[in-house]
Amino acid sequence: MWYFRALHRRRIHWIARLGPAGGPQVLDAGCGTGGFIRALRAGHPNWEVSGVDISPVACAMARERTGKTIVEGSLLALPFADGSFDAISTGDVLYHLAEPAAALREFVRCLKPGGVVVVNEPAYRWLWSYHDDAVDSKHRFTRPELVAMFREAGLEVRFASYANLLALPLVVLRRKVFPPARPTSDVQLFPAPIEAMFSGMAWLEHLWTSRGWPLPAGSSVFLAAVKK
Numbered sequence: 001m002w003y004f005r006a007l008h009r010r011r012i013h014w015i016a017r018l019g020p021a022g023g024p025q026v027l028d029a030g031c032g033t034g035g036f037i038r039a040l041r042a043g044h045p046n047w048e049v050s051g052v053d054i055s056p057v058a059c060a061m062a063r064e065r066t067g068k069t070i071v072e073g074s075l076l077a078l079p080f081a082d083g084s085f086d087a088i089s090t091g092d093v094l095y096h097l098a099e100p101a102a103a104l105r106e107f108v109r110c111l112k113p114g115g116v117v118v119v120n121e122p123a124y125r126w127l128w129s130y131h132d133d134a135v136d137s138k139h140r141f142t143r144p145e146l147v148a149m150f151r152e153a154g155l156e157v158r159f160a161s162y163a164n165l166l167a168l169p170l171v172v173l174r175r176k177v178f179p180p181a182r183p184t185s186d187v188q189l190f191p192a193p194i195e196a197m198f199s200g201m202a203w204l205e206h207l208w209t210s211r212g213w214p215l216p217a218g219s220s221v222f223l224a225a226v227k228k
Helices: 002-018 035-043 056-066 100-110 130-134 143-152 168-177 192-209
Strands: 025-029 048-053 069-072 085-091 111-122 155-163 220-227
Touching: 002 035, 002 085, 002 111, 002 155, 002 192, 002 220, 025 035, 025 100, 035 048, 035 056, 048 056, 056 069, 085 100, 100 111, 100 143, 111 143, 143 155, 143 220, 155 192
Parallel strands: 025 048, 025 085, 048 069, 085 111
Antiparallel strands: 111 220, 155 220
């Protein structure tokens, strides 16, 4: 799906930009079935990548699909020693947690000095819809809210932006104005012309944000930070 391709590209860009040269040790926190790890492996085969997820089924699938070290565990009590990683990234996972700030503190504990945290999460409480009910959301965040949470955890924010600005009007129409008759998650593969349209919009946004220019709004909020 266009959404995940754009999300993976965004996360990888900022890990590479802020992380150490060479082959950093990267943890995908809440790795699911391993999609992001596969994207990392394809683009940066020299990076040492591992994953953690609370679901034993997802962990088994991720191991099979990636061939990487995948550990079953909670983001609220990561099963790793202090200072284990150069970078920790998570994509749309903290919003499932009752205490996302506690997960950020664990990220900081497991990072080396100067290590990188890259996070993407759903934006705006007012955008709550049938989709959030279907995927068991607990939060939708604003950029200032996540920035404050990062700083409180001991992270220095280097880039804070929204994402999917160009898609936002269509998201609002779908989720708030014309919801489906049988509501469920609408994160799914669309017909090729629609995928191409959204992919093009995502590339335009990437060309902008990769220069360090934040977007003023969007359906997601994205932060990249380093451990002080």
